Amino acid sequence: MNTNIKISLDKRRQKKDSSYPIILRLTHFRKTTSISLGHSVQKEFWDDKNEKIKRAFKGTNSVSKLNNQFLKEKARAVDIIDALNEKEELDHLSIVQLKSKIVKITSYESFFVYGKMLVDEMKAADRFGNANTYYAVIKVLEKFTNGNDLKFNEINYDFLNKFERWHYSRGNSVNSLSTYMRTIKAIINVAIRSDVLSKDAYPFTNYKIRTAPTEKRALDITSLKSIMLLDLEESDNLFHYRNYFLASYMLYGISYMDLAFLTTENIIDNRIKFQRKKTAKPYDIGITEHLGKILSFYLKDKSSSDFIFPIIKRDTFELQYKDVLWARKRYNKGLKEIAIKCKINQRLTSYVSRHSFATQAMLQDVPLQAISAMLGHNRLSTTQIYLKTLPNEILDNYNRDLVDI
Structure with a gap:
């Protein structure tokens, strides 16, 4: 069985009186969650080996009665787990579903x-x-x-x-x-x-x-070229923000989150191979000449597991995720400055590169199904949301073709 449960002290959540909650620690297919037992105790009064409060604890009228209560709760949980296992339902439950059945x-x-x-x-x-x-x-x-x-x-x-x-x-x-x-x-x-x-x-x-309806997000080709040709010093943060925007555009409109987590190990045979964090969809994108120039700047002196772009600073995934969120705020502020320098009137954000890629692909007569695959969408209707606002000049051209008879 891939499931077990034990009475434990939740040492991650210290209370003001220096006590810790007593919980049922539920493990199911290597995932762990806790079920509160409604009591807490200081570390020195907890017997972790025997899963009980020590006799010296003075915070209750009867330590043995309280320990028996915990054992009953554990026994009830074990009975539920065993019954689900006998019915061959246990292995098909997520840890959330299993916990909900135990806590009723x-x-x-x-x-x-x-x-x-x-x-x-x-x-x-x-x-x-x-x-x-x-x-x-x-x-x-x-x-x-x-x-x-x-x-x-x-x-x-x-x-x-x-x-x-x-x-x-x-x-x-x-x-x-x-x-x-x-x-x-x-x-x-x-x-x-x-x-x-x-x-x-x-x-x-x-x-x-x-x-x-949201505001128009896609840039026209003139605006994209003005960003690409913008003269910036390497010491300027806008230099990096411009590169992130262009790299995102050249990588099928990759999200800022996925861009930040790219490592040198994602570069294989002159291709970028990664899984999108939001959907786990795999990507395999050839590195074009323009993208190669951007990447080569950041790959200098990098080891095999380093992040390509200098966005993430910390070690654990949770802290790295927070790094990206904070960096994205600064990035979006920087994009506003780039829009001013390039005389782009519309709002420039991290999402614009993705919408711009989709719109430019459509204007180059890339089939809708191919655009959908490049964006990683499971439904064509999702792709159509990106493409619902055609540039006015394109509509004007279509209109001229229709009336010029």
Whole structure:
């Protein structure tokens, strides 16, 4: 069996009285999570080998009674795991699903507790992007509920409409609400698939998530050339930001996150080979002459495992992810300066290189299916979102062809 459970002290979360929570440490297919047992104790009073509180502990009327309570909780969890194993269901469950079966989360339990559990699982799986998105919506909902808990059964059609009105009353946009609503919907869908929530409790049956058209993001070829030809000193941060933008464009509109994590090991036989972090889709892109010149500048004196671009500074993946988020903020500020220098009127951000690549590919008559594959989309409809706004001059040319008869 690839699953085990033990009573443990959670030494990552020290309380103000220097005690640590006592938990059930659940391990399932090498992933680990915790289930709170509602008590805490200082390190010196915990017997890790025997999984119990030491007799010298004075924080309870009966140490043995408390230890027996922990053993009962562990035994109950083991019984659930064994029963799932006998029914040959255990190996098909994620650790989130298994935990939900053990803690018996129901439709009347906390949406916040469940959402934070998903956040912890995502962080454990190095899915920090999704974890941050889920955590952000939980914090917003906590503000909306004035710090009160939010039960699953309270999230209904009326609740969603009240949250929408509150969101707009604070001067926020349609698309930011859309992001929050899609995240709430995603958490509820996970809860339903994990048998935490009944399908009948689904609140989005009659609620429609709306979006507003976004501003034009793709650059025309003249603007792209002006960025490429911009004269910058190597000591200027804008020199690097310009290179990142062009490298992203030349690598099928690679995201800033994926660009930052490229290492010299990703260069094989004059090609860049990597997996996109968001979708795990593999890429294999030939290095063109222009891209080669940019890469050669950054590859000087690099070892086989070094990052190509000087964006990430720290060692652990979580800290590296934070490095990229902070660097991206500075990068976007730098792109605004580049837009001014190049007399580009539209807003220049890290996403513009991706949209520009898609639009230029379309204008060069690259088939839609090929563009979709290059962008790493699973559906053509997603690609069409990138291409929904054609440059006005192109539409004018089409119109002239139609009326010039």
